[in-house]
Amino acid sequence: xxxxxxxxxxxxxLVPEPIPDANGSFVSRVRAEGSPEPRxxxxxxxxxxxxxxxxxxxxxxxxxxSQIAQLHRHSERYAVPEGFVRPYPYDWERVFGExxxxxxxxxxxxxxxxxxxxxxxxxxxxxALRELGEERDVFGLIHSDPTPNNFVFQDEEARVIxxxxxxxxxxxxxxxxxxxxxxxxxxxxxxxxxxFLEGYRRERPIPEGHxxxxxxxRTMRLARRVATVLDRGDPARQQWGPARFSKVVERIxxxxxxxxxVERMDLGPP
Numbered sequence: 001x002x003x004x005x006x007x008x009x010x011x012x013x014l015v016p017e018p019i020p021d022a023n024g025s026f027v028s029r030v031r032a033e034g035s036p037e038p039r040x041x042x043x044x045x046x047x048x049x050x051x052x053x054x055x056x057x058x059x060x061x062x063x064x065x066s067q068i069a070q071l072h073r074h075s076e077r078y079a080v081p082e083g084f085v086r087p088y089p090y091d092w093e094r095v096f097g098e099x100x101x102x103x104x105x106x107x108x109x110x111x112x113x114x115x116x117x118x119x120x121x122x123x124x125x126x127x128a129l130r131e132l133g134e135e136r137d138v139f140g141l142i143h144s145d146p147t148p149n150n151f152v153f154q155d156e157e158a159r160v161i162x163x164x165x166x167x168x169x170x171x172x173x174x175x176x177x178x179x180x181x182x183x184x185x186x187x188x189x190x191x192x193x194x195x196f197l198e199g200y201r202r203e204r205p206i207p208e209g210h211x212x213x214x215x216x217x218r219t220m221r222l223a224r225r226v227a228t229v230l231d232r233g234d235p236a237r238q239q240w241g242p243a244r245f246s247k248v249v250e251r252i253x254x255x256x257x258x259x260x261x262v263e264r265m266d267l268g269p270p
Contacts, residue, residue: 013071
């Protein structure tokens with residue numbers, strides 16, 4: 001809520017603006033009938049616009065890319081309030097570390113050969129994160145879920161909404177998520193991805209070679225989802241089924257066999 005407040009104060013982005021309660025707090029504890037514990041509630045101003053997910057065109061993605069770049073530009077210079085705490089949308093140790101469900105709860109989901117694909121991917125993603133570092137020009141507060149469903153459009157301008165998953169991360173993670181979500185648009189995805197990148201670069205440059213790390217972030221997102229399903233056990237595993245588990249390995253294999261760039265990896269959802 002503090003970041004949303006400051007985005008409205010310090011930028012031209014029209015994001016959901018938080019409204020304080022009578023005590024000046026952005027978060028209220030509210031008791032509801034039938035709930036044994038009080039709920040944490042927030043209120044934000046409505047962001048006008050329509051969702052265009054099934055009917056996106058290049059101009060929409062250009063504007064969306066521009067919005068995310070402006071978000072990152074603000075994050076670069078943002079003076080974080082004292083006591084401000086947000087999680088990492090992804091965490092290499094949690095996804096690929098020794099205690100990960102990938103290694104400890106996957107005996108009936110993956111063969112040893114398939115797990116080896118995850119191990120190679122773990123090494124590559126670790127190398128990518130180290131190479132990128134965590135300086136302010138590459139790492140800061142990110143939206144973490146800028147998929148088409150989290151944009152509304154009005155007067156040909158994209159507006160990003162739903163910051164519930166925001167946290168600390170590499171700006172490139174947002175770019176990877178946005179591009180991967182366009183896989184569902186089939187033959188139009190290449191043009192839509194190009195438009196997003198063009199809109200982003202119009203507002204904020206992407207350093208030379210950084211696009212080669214997109215696959216690393218997509219791979220971490222896929223592996224984290226698998227680890228979460230494995231950790232939950234049944235019925236989550238049954239809901240996925242063997243075909244979906246195998247599909248993730250196929251996509252990660254493409255990353256392992258490529259340079260991880262935009263067009264050399266299937267960036268679609270599992």
